[in-house]
Amino acid sequence: MNRELHYDAVVIGAGVAGLVAATRLAQGGARVCVLARGVGSTHLAPGTVDVLGYAPDAVREPGPALEQLAASQPGHPYALVGAGVVADALDWFVATVQAGPLPGYGYVGGGLELGGRYPSALGALRPSALVPVTMAAGEAQQLGRLCIVGTPALRDFHPSLCAANLAAAGIDARAVPVELELDRADANTLGVARRFDDPGWRARFCARLAPLLGGEDHVGLPAMLGLRDPFGALADVEQRLGRRVFEIPTLPPSVPGMRLYEILSSALRAAGGRLVLGAEVVSGRWSGGRVEAVVTRAAGHDRVYAAPWFVLASGGFASGAIELDSHWTARERILGLPLRGVPPAGEPRFVPEYASEQPLARAGVAVGGDLRAEGADNVLVCGAALPGAAPWREHSGEGIALASAFRVAQVVGELAGSPAEATA
Amino acid sequence: MVTLSTDVLVIGGGATGAGVAWDAALRGLDVVLVERRDLAEGTSGRFHGLLHSGGRYAVKDPHAARECVAENRILRRVAADCIEDTGGMFVATPWDEAAFADRFVQGCADVGVDCEEIAVREALSDEPRLNPRISRAFRVPDASIDVWKTVWALARGARQHGARVLPYHEVVSVNRDGDAVTGARVRDPRSGEEIEIEARVTVNATGAWAGRIAALAGIEGVNVLPGRGIMIAMNHRLVNTVVNRCQMPTDGDVIVPIRTVSVIGTTDRLTDDPDDHTVLEEEVEQMLDDGEKLVPGFRRARALRVWTGVRPLFEDAKQAPSDTRDVTRAHAVLDHKARDGVRGLVTITGGKLTTFRLMAQETVDAVCAQLGLQRACRTSVEPLPGSETGRHYHLGERLARKEAALAGEQMVCECELVSRAKLEQAIDRFPAASIDDIRRRLRLGMGPCQGGFCIYRTTGIMHARDGLAAEQANGVLLDFLQERWKGSWPILYGDQLRQARLDDWIFQGVLDVEHLPR
């Protein structure tokens, strides 16, 4: 026995990019396996779909701004995938969420035509192309009088500061702290979300909150409206409070992000794809310029996954898939692929001002125009592993993840169908 | 303008200044202490935390070693709660001159350091991460000392005896009346308000800045050469004992377990500006290489933070160069009446943290002499507030406290286990405090995530409690982000880089701090 399994495609990473790439490949008929060291980006991100918020000025219309960005920054992931693919990926995403396991739950917003701005937990207005329906009523332009609700029992959301910053931005907002009894001191939004799944608890919550509200027509809550049926919970709470209600994303763990993980991993299952968690990919087995197989560290011994195609959706510096060591050498850890955008030796990697863009920020795995990694003909790269973007600064992370994952699956389809590949 | 009048004005709120205030207050003197920023924000707070046994100086400087031996014993009693009794080890690594070890043993015997050679196997069993290639190991009574805790305790004790302690009061002028110094004018840099302080004696306890204060008093020749050194805190206790290289004291030869981290130090470069906090890449490289010699794998372990401390290396331009002892690391009390014919001013500079109490004692002796008083020093017997039981703190204390209130205490800083109640107490006691001021009191934001999770929480709680305007709160948050970044970026690699990227994700991606109303 050799501890080896064969698939049509192996995807490394279970964040948005990995799950979407795998699902698309599986929907195209491939036997797909996702290998991931653990759960990824979904649980940490706000759960919105940010396509392009700043370039560097605030972007109102993401579509045209994307095209401009692609023209001025040819190394940017959007330049590689093209605006058309971004639109297709967003459409697919919206449809996938709608068909997913959470009834009524979906993503809404102006998409590429008109980006919305939604309050952050600090009261800044975050630009997003699409948001979960539970956040929709927070769009800044529609907000009338607003009440931001939090509870001291929850350390991860502070309504007074949120409301004060919104007020400074010209929104009529005030904070209302509600006393809540939670069974633990260090509760987070996830703990409360589990309560929100219970209609009885929701009713009690609303009964406690309602008398504290005044003439406000909108109520903003930390993103915690339940995991099982957030749409139902939203409708219930809105009906009970008689006001539009919306969620505000805050510190991890992200409840909307966890819903997204459920939706995407269930789409993958439905398409017949496999997900192996805990399987850290540690190396590749090469043959010429191709990767034949990757090796995971399973319990007791290594396990090998062979495939004609590999998708690297392992993330960037945040996940550790790209590493800078103490000798200041940057490397892609899994396959040792060449990087792009790393400042040369002797040049600064970081600068002393936190607010400045850091020179290392846009480093990523070097790819060609079809997202194939340089030096590895059958490895495609998507998501935060790609070079050329500053996703948090640009507010472009989910847009890049979705579009590049979508494109990667297209490229595999095109290449696998081509005569050259058939004989390879 | 407010005018205060006092017996003793102490300029400088580090360990020495606070120690002088405590000592003078215990002797019944009326004391005002001023510090330009927060207490212990200068050299004292930028220190690795080593309470010397004397071993380090046993060969090189027996006089300093003897002082350390005595002061170590005293501080263990009077500042027990500020000290963790980690014990210390000197180990001979392959890079150390083999013959030094015997000189070390002899030196320790000569100056009275309790030093016991132990089997290498025992050393490795106690400290399994130590380099297995060490050839000899010696136990000494080194310990680690929490300098912030020490300075707060000194200030608290001084206050309890009537002293007035004024952080954020910077000296703008030192007042002279003929051949006498009569006090100083100070300004609160945050409000711009000034206070006139009249004092019978002024103590210049400003360490590396002492030359500047002396110059303000019109006194020349107090040459303090600031010696800049970096220290790197590693994410957890790689060792639980202070580990020193058994060699002549040099750079990067000690790792100190202090609180939740272990600190390697230090480099030594002369600078002309005591506020110079430069960290050079070559210094970082040097520390990491040195760490590797004591603890193999040091470079793979997680570096959390780097900072620079500036030691005061004193060279008296008025003293004959015939004094051959290495005076630069020793402390010096300058009675300017004797030295310069200027009454009412005493300067204390040089020295090391372990001997701060002794330095304060000698300084207050000089003050008393100028005042014509005969009052005995009590700091070697009087325990500091909090240290009355004589028990040392231990690392598990905060965890034990949290366990006792598992369901009741909300943790704001999870890494350093700082509760909301403690934070709110600090906010109430120090209304205009920055998060950095709170950090020094509570260790908030000093753990692995470097504030990634607690900065938002803290700002939110401060805002709700303090009633800050939104832009003030935003300023507090952004200032602390910059403050954390300062000690982070020069050592960002490996695990800490992943953390920094997650923190960016939170602040830029989730909270969008870059687009707050300013």
Next chain:
Amino acid sequence: MTDLLELAEHESPRGSLDHCVKCTICETACPVSNVTPLFPGPKYAGPQAERYRVGGEPSVDASVDYCSGCGICTQVCPQGVKIAELNARARDALKRDRGVPVRDRIITRPTALGRLGTPAAGLANFALGLRPARIAAEKLLGVHRDAPMPRFAGRRFSRWARGRTSPATGRRAVYFHGCGTEYYEPETGEQVVAVLEHNGFEVVVPSQDCCGLPLQSSGLFDDARRTVLRLARALDGALGGDPDTVIVGNATSCTLMLKREAREILGLEDDPVLKRVSERVYDICELLLELHDRGELRTDFQPVHETVAYHAPCQQQGHFIGKPALELLALVPGLEVRELTARCCGIAGTYGLKAEKYEIAMAVGRELFGQIEGSGAGSVACDSETCRWQITHGTGRPSAHPIEYLHRAYGL
């Protein structure tokens, strides 16, 4: 050499705490802290509390005892922190400081219990079924009166195995059957042997005892070390000289103990015999799926017309090999398989038996039980015996090892 040592230290549970970025992903998945405040969660008990622990100082955090050791935190951690392993070591330190209850000394020794119970199975099962006896056991021993207790089979698998010889085929598999098969479910062992033989393996069943996992998860590390090393030697002795001989087990938690946990948690990385054994160990479904991937698995399955829900137990997921049983069951014509996504049934070996933890275990299992009830499945397939007992206890539905369905489909 130094480099390897460094790497080992860096990847040790303690060293791995450096990888923690406090992201809370472990907390989202922890089945225990999500249902009870008594366990403050894997981030707190693991990498966070570890920074406050000094070897030799007394344990101050008793809450770590509420960690069930399911290992899900380690599995979901995207940064490679060995959280469950850190917790296990902290639990060991706690037990060394504060002592181990008599109960834990008893229920962690399945071999001794099995030997006691088997000859008097009728009486033992009768007693276990008696309410007053269970109440007495709860009061005296702290074993919860309602906790799922297996029934002694009254015969031992090893007796059956000793009475027969597997045909020599040149392809050997050493069968590690574990205590559950030995004393409670010998029929599962017989099915494993039959399926392996059907696929051309000569099955060798050496004399063997417990793997020590229950001891380890209750923090009795010294006893656990002795036990697992004894087992490793027994299995190693049966391997013979053939490098292709594999060790196969059907108890996923016990195979995981051999593969990884004994080495990482008990610190037995350096034992050469255990290392050799751990590298050869296969879970039965893992082995069969690999055979299938090579085109060597016989697929002469008869249709089985029923709907089965499949739960991959935590310890199976800890193998980091995905869910091979799911793919094998999909090969059986007619068999409708419903994958259950709830992560844990709550029992975690002996955790859910303990009086003070029974309710927690049941609360953990509630999500899974609900999924099973909503699945429309008549039975539940699950790789781990204690989980099967808990599932049946929680849902009233029959449960079986996946091999049972394959065995049936083969018509053996």
